[in-house]
Amino acid sequence: MTGKVERQDLLRFVERFAMGLTEVGLPRMPARVFAYVLVDDAERYTAAELASGLRVSPAAISGAVRTLVQAGLLGKEREPGARVDTYRVYDHDIWGVITTQRGKSSEPIEQLAAEGVALLGPDSPGGRRMRETQEFYAFFRRKLPEILDEWHEYRRKLFDAHADADTGSG
Amino acid sequence: MTGKVERQDLLRFVERFAMGLTEVGLPRMPARVFAYVLVDDAERYTAAELASGLRVSPAAISGAVRTLVQAGLLGKEREPGARVDTYRVYDHDIWGVITTQRGKSSEPIEQLAAEGVALLGPDSPGGRRMRETQEFYAFFRRKLPEILDEWHEYRRKLFDAHADADTGSG
């Protein structure tokens, strides 16, 4: 059971998962790369490994990893003594990191909504809607850390379940 | 104060706000239309009004409103006796509705992640990451109603503050 997965099947799945990620806003190639590092087993990848693993040109990787690193979804590291950079997913709390990033990416809208209130005045229907928009985003931004704390706790329980039950300080 | 807003300024703002919305995944024209109905003061719009208001062709409106209605961001109604459809934003709790929709739109990823666990097995690094992905999305999906309840309560307080303090049934 859980025998070796056919490379072809894995890549097909990577492709589908990547398309799912594009729905949440990631451009196509970054989505592919990210899906790949999530799904495949290695801890780190050089750009060349990503290219050959995904069967795309190194050129396509270059732009994609920059996007992902900038977005904070991928770490860029260099092994001591090595002469190439390696990329890795933040293995602990992948989605906490992503969610935090996404929270930041909504700040522009919050800001824009504030401008809208100023432009339209707080008493016009449009102005009220902008006010509501601004408040909603602000609410969510404030709320996010709390939600993520809960997630962390839940996550810990979930993945500690396999460990001994009474490791009090673990 | 809060004098009449120049049409030009309003449209410019609509355009900027729409671009902000595209960052969250809305295609361009739907984003424009949605920004417009949020920002402008009317309660309802015919397709023709949207077209002339936004200075785009009626053809462009047609597709955009279908997207928005389907996504649940815009209501399509017909005034009794009228012979044209009108579109309106759900004026009460705009962002609650949107957030609910967005929550639904993440179900495919959750599903995909589950497939990933099945494909890769729960003990490989990739499989574990898929498991974590699946759990995260499930967690968020379960959490969302609670968050939105809090938002509703907060929202109510916020917008009731302007009313008389003791209008019990108002």
Added chain:
DNA sequence: GCAACGTTTCACAAATTTGTGAACGTGCAA
């Protein structure tokens, strides 16, 4: 029936995005 009106569909042009091959730069090794 048929003219008037508003909306949708269709085919196409323009603009944007996507991914490639090829050239270039960098650092190590012989």
Added chain:
DNA sequence: TTGCACGTTCACAAATTTGTGAAACGTTGC
């Protein structure tokens, strides 16, 4: 210095998305 492996940048071709004008459609009112 030369050779080599890797990564990035650049220019271009292919594919996709976007928005339009024109025609088709359906509904109302005469």
